[in-house]
Amino acid sequence: MLRKSLAGLLLLLTISMTVKSQIKIGFEISFKEPQAHYAEVEMNISGLAKDYVDVKMPVWTPGSYLVREFAKNIEGFTATAGGKSIKFEKIRKNAWRIYHAKAKDIKLNYRVYANEVSVRTSFITDEHAFLSSTGIFMYPDGMLNLPSTVKIHPFNGWNKVSTGLEPVTNQPFSYTAQNFDILFDSPIEVGNQDVFEFTASGVKHEVAMFGGGNYDKEKLKVDMAKIVEQGTAIYGENPNKHYTFIVHNFEAGGGGLEHLNSTVLGATRTAYTSETGYKSFLNLVAHEYYHLWNVKRLRPAALGPFDYDNENYTTSLWVAEGFTSYYENKLMFRAGFFTLEETAQTLATAIAGVVNTPGSRVQSAAEASYDAWIKAYRPNENSNNSTISYYSKGEVMGLLMDLEITHATKGAKNLDDVMKAMYTEYYKKQGRGYTDAKFKAMVEKISGISFNPFWEKYVNGTGPIDYAKYFGYAGILVKDENAGMKVPYLGVASKKIEGGIIVSAVSRNSAAWEGGLNVNDEVISVDGIPVEAAIERMPTITGKNIGDEVTIMIRRDGIVKDIKIKLKAATSVKLVTQLDEKASASQLKVRTAWLK
Incomplete structure (x- = not known):
């Protein structure tokens, strides 16, 4: 009996695997209105056997631990089979159920609004498109292990695509992913980015620069290669066949997000020629590249396979x-x-x-x-x-x-x-x-x-x-x-608003914390002297001694009141090192x- 049960189970698994192996998934991405921050997505699924299929969009992106609800950016979802509309319904916040009856091939179309500038979210303009894959591509439920293809149709005048995905031979702007984990871990830059390459640790590295900047490509090739080689030396191998850096240069930029064989970096376009700015960029390169081993391969148990x-x-x-x-x-x-x-x-x-x-x-x-x-x-x-x-x-x-x-x-x-x-x-x-x-x-x-x-x-x-x-x-x-320094400290951060100063933060156990000063209090005066600068810089505070009491007049919810605060000593440390x-x-x- 047990043998029959095991044999039956094995048969079911074999049938299930065979059916899934016959399913093919392909995407096509185009841009009809990039100036309005939209991408057009076409998803084709063939080889289906059941009467319906559920498709889902991820709610978060690996490496950035926040549920971002990417489905909120979806518009105009439609489903067709053989050129005719078929029934579908939304069954949860990020899932659609498509009833395709006996049709084995279906086509899904939807638009994605992409206008959040960060290394972890998609943003599209008339100059380029950055596609953070978890916010662009849907997947059929239960089929994360299936391969897929992606074809990009660049907007008029755009001529480059940069991504860690594997290109399809003799098919321009076409790529393949072995499974959805790889697809979701492969951001895509589309436009006219400045692309240059270098080889380090036996691996070809592509750098795609968007936004201009005063960078020196030849210098970056040498210095980025040094970082690659030092990281590789720790582990004794570089597990990639190729690696892509996507760099977005802004008036003021920063941050990065690691991927399996690529990374997305934010940078300040004018900072490359200053020593501090240049080293800050290399620091970011070093951080995200080290993730190639730590997180993307060596990882906590919860970080893969992903939910x-x-x-x-x-x-x-x-x-x-x-x-x-x-x-x-x-x-x-x-x-x-x-x-x-x-x-x-x-x-x-x-x-x-x-x-x-x-x-x-x-x-x-x-x-x-x-x-x-x-x-x-x-x-x-x-x-x-x-x-x-x-x-x-x-x-x-x-x-x-x-x-x-x-x-x-x-x-x-x-x-x-x-x-x-x-x-x-x-x-x-x-x-x-x-x-x-x-x-x-x-x-x-x-x-x-x-x-x-x-x-x-x-x-x-x-x-x-x-x-x-x-x-x-x-x-x-x-x-x-x-x-040993006895510096009186109020313990607040403040910011200027039109016509005054408001408290933006109060430090735990500080004089302000114990005295009852609150966030969003508008400071009118200190010991009767009108506020003209941020609280921390006022002579009426810095000129006092520890234990002195100050009277701060505030406006809270439209009501003016005085708060008496006894100043305490600053407790912050400033550490300086020296070789012994x-x-x-x-x-x-x-x-x-x-x-x-």
Whole structure:
């Protein structure tokens, strides 16, 4: 009986797989009104056997942990078979059910409004189209593993397409994706972008620049290649056949989003010729390129296979994103763009940023990771008091863990060894994601010591950062330049409005917090002196002493009132690093092994 049941099940699975293998999915994208920010999408599905099929649009995009409801941008949905309209209905916020009866081939058409400028959302103008695939392409329910083709019809005068998708031989602007995970992980730039190439680590890299800028292509080819090679050196391989950088240059731009074999970067078009601006761009390149290994292949268990209908929760974004922030510093150092002194100071400044965030004493790194969906991308005026960025805290934790491992092994191992071992074990051998416990176990295996106290204090806890101890391992001195200074501090941020100043944030446990000053209070005067500049810069505040009481006249909901506040001392730190000239041989060994 059992044998018959198993045989029956196997037969059903075989039939199901055969039916799915006969289904073909193709998209065509055109642009009738790019000036109005629209893309026209045609989706063709053939080989269907059931009486109906459900098609869905993702609600979020991997790498950006927020439900963005891409279906809100869909208009004019129609379904036809054999040139005739067929019945369909919307069955949930991001899903349509198409009743095709006996028709095996159906055509779906819809328009996508795309006018949100970011690295994670589509935006289309009369100059170009940037297609963030999760907000453009639908997928048949239960068929994420099926391949698809995409044909782009560029608008009049556009002549280039840049994407990580595989091109179809002898078919211009036509591409193929092995499955929908790959399609959704492949953004597309269409227009007249400036394209140049370089080869590094045996991989051809294409750079597509939109928006102009004062960049030097020849210099970028050399410097971006250095970053690629340093990242590849950590893992011993570059898993791509080709890689695409899509760069959007704006008057003021920034940010990036990683993809399987591509990335989208935001940049400031006039910043390439300044040392600070140029290195900032290379930092971004280093961050997003390191994601090629960390996140896109070595990943937390929750981040693949993806559920495109719902949130995908993990407590490990401090590794996935935070360690990537940390490694951008190591890649920049190893590529020769930063000195040891600059790298140490950059990391000390990162620590100060976490220490000076009140939320770092409220929310742990694991909690920040898990709550990314409801907090990280939805900040409010109290976020600084109640949350910490898993990027910022993870960067610091990467530094601490790296130094701890290097110290424990007397320079024989460092965090690189952990990351490579995790990549080998979970991506290459097991082909699955890791849990927080598995990551901890690998850290302990490589270091040879228990990391229970580290996890308790820094991963699941909100303990103070012992930065002097960890930097001390490498013979680096850290000084808090604010230590011992008695500076009166009100504890607010403010912004100018027409005719006045309003409070935009109040820092937890500050004088303003305890005195009852609120966000959106309009400040009229301080000790009777009318406000003419931001509160923090006023002589009536900076000229006072700790413990002094000030009277702040405000307007709240149209009612004028006085608030008396007793000034407290500023608690922020300003960390400055210095290489210890008296460092021991063991400290110097750690210092060398840590970054190189």
